[in-house]
Amino acid sequence: MRNLLWLQGGACSGNTLSLLNASDPDVFEFFSQHNIKLLWHPSLSLDSIGVKRIMEDIINGKIRLNIFVFEGSVILGPNNSGTFNMFAGKPMKDWVKYLAPLSEYIIAVGDCASFGGIPAADPNPTQSTGLQFFKKEIGGFLGKNFRTKSGLPIINISGCPAHPDWILTTISLISEGKMTEDMLDEFNRPKIFYSTTTQFGCPRQPYFTYKISSKELGHKEGCLYFDLGCRGAYTKSPCNSILWNNQSSKTRVGTPCMGCTEFDFPTFNFFHTEKNRSGIPKRLPLGMSRGTYVTFSAVAKGSAPQFLVRPLIKKKGDWIE
Ligand code: SF4
Structure with a gap:
C-alpha cells in the first residue's frame, strides 16, 4: 500500500477538477487498482481537521509518505512569512518544507506548482513560486539540488490544468517503481507527455x-x-x-x-x-x-x-x- 497526500497552495482547484474528470478508470478505481491509500485531499476528504494530525504523524515518522502531490504555487508573501496562505495553523510553505524531505516522490501538479503560473505573474503580489522552478529558473521553493527520498527531483506535470491521464499515468509509473530521472525533460516533466x-x-x-x-x-x-x-x-x-x-x-x-x-x-x-x-x-x-x-x-x-x-x-x- 502506498500513501498519497495531496495539498493545495496558491491554486484555483483546476487540477483537482481535472483529476475528477478521469475516466476508465475514475480516480477512486485507479487508487484501488494501484494499491494507493489517499491520506488526504482538500476536495475529496471530509475531515479537514484530521489533516493536521496526518501531517504531524508523517513528520514524527508514524506514517510513510510515498507520494506527495502539490497543487498550486508556494506562497511566500508577505515578506517571506508565507502567512498569505495559512493551513492547519501554519503557513503552507512550512508544511511543504517539513514534508518534502520525508516524501519518497513529489509531484508538482499544474503550471502554478511547477513554475509559479498565474499567481506568480508580474507583479507577483503573493511572492509565489513553483516547488523547484521559478518560471524558467531552476531553484524555486525547494532549491536546485533538492531530491526526494527516491533520489528524484520534483516531477512537474505542468498545464493549466494538467490532463487527468498525465497525472494518473505518472502516479502509476511511480507506484510501479518505473519512474527514473532520465524519463524527465529539462523542466523535470515526464518526456512521455512533453516531448x-x-x-x-x-x-x-x-x-x-x-x-x-x-x-x-x-x-x-x-x-x-x-x-x-x-x-x-x-x-x-x-x-x-x-x-x-x-x-x-x-x-x-x-x-x-x-x-x-x-x-x-x-x-x-x-x-x-x-x-x-x-x-x-x-x-x-x-x-x-x-x-x-x-x-x-x-x-x-x-x-x-x-x-x-x-x-x-x-x-x-x-x-x-
Ligand atoms: S497547426 Fe499548430 S499553430 Fe496551427 S492551430 Fe494547430 S497547434 Fe496551433
Missing part, C-alpha cells in the same frame, strides 16, 4: 503547412498561429494526441493554444500574434530560424492546394496572406 508540441495531432496542421490563416475564433478551418496567437507550434504538450474529455482540444474547437504547459505562462497576449515590422511572428515555431520561416512562407503561400484555401475565402485576400 512533442501541441501541434502534433492538431487537425489544423495542413493549414499551418500551407500558411493558411484563420482570423476568426471558433472557425472550423485555418491555422490559428499566424493571426490568433496560437502557441501550439512552440508549446510542449500532448493536448492534440491525448484529448480532453477523450474527445477534443482547444485548437479543435478554434481556440488558440495558450501555452499553459510552459514556464512563461501566462503571457497575457492571448488571441493575438505579435509580429515585427516585416510581419513575421515574434515567436517562431520550435526549431525554425527566421530565415527558414521566410523561405517557408514564400513556398507555402504559393503551393497551397485549393481544397484547403477555398473554404476560407470570404473575399479575395481575406483569409490567406
Whole structure:
C-alpha cells in the first residue's frame, strides 16, 4: 500500500477538477487498482481537521509518505512569512518544507506548482513560486539540488490544468517503481507527455503547412498561429494526441493554444500574434530560424492546394496572406 497526500497552495482547484474528470478508470478505481491509500485531499476528504494530525504523524515518522502531490504555487508573501496562505495553523510553505524531505516522490501538479503560473505573474503580489522552478529558473521553493527520498527531483506535470491521464499515468509509473530521472525533460516533466508540441495531432496542421490563416475564433478551418496567437507550434504538450474529455482540444474547437504547459505562462497576449515590422511572428515555431520561416512562407503561400484555401475565402485576400 502506498500513501498519497495531496495539498493545495496558491491554486484555483483546476487540477483537482481535472483529476475528477478521469475516466476508465475514475480516480477512486485507479487508487484501488494501484494499491494507493489517499491520506488526504482538500476536495475529496471530509475531515479537514484530521489533516493536521496526518501531517504531524508523517513528520514524527508514524506514517510513510510515498507520494506527495502539490497543487498550486508556494506562497511566500508577505515578506517571506508565507502567512498569505495559512493551513492547519501554519503557513503552507512550512508544511511543504517539513514534508518534502520525508516524501519518497513529489509531484508538482499544474503550471502554478511547477513554475509559479498565474499567481506568480508580474507583479507577483503573493511572492509565489513553483516547488523547484521559478518560471524558467531552476531553484524555486525547494532549491536546485533538492531530491526526494527516491533520489528524484520534483516531477512537474505542468498545464493549466494538467490532463487527468498525465497525472494518473505518472502516479502509476511511480507506484510501479518505473519512474527514473532520465524519463524527465529539462523542466523535470515526464518526456512521455512533453516531448512533442501541441501541434502534433492538431487537425489544423495542413493549414499551418500551407500558411493558411484563420482570423476568426471558433472557425472550423485555418491555422490559428499566424493571426490568433496560437502557441501550439512552440508549446510542449500532448493536448492534440491525448484529448480532453477523450474527445477534443482547444485548437479543435478554434481556440488558440495558450501555452499553459510552459514556464512563461501566462503571457497575457492571448488571441493575438505579435509580429515585427516585416510581419513575421515574434515567436517562431520550435526549431525554425527566421530565415527558414521566410523561405517557408514564400513556398507555402504559393503551393497551397485549393481544397484547403477555398473554404476560407470570404473575399479575395481575406483569409490567406
Ligand atoms: S499553430 Fe496551433 S492551430 Fe496551427 S497547426 Fe499548430 S497547434 Fe494547430
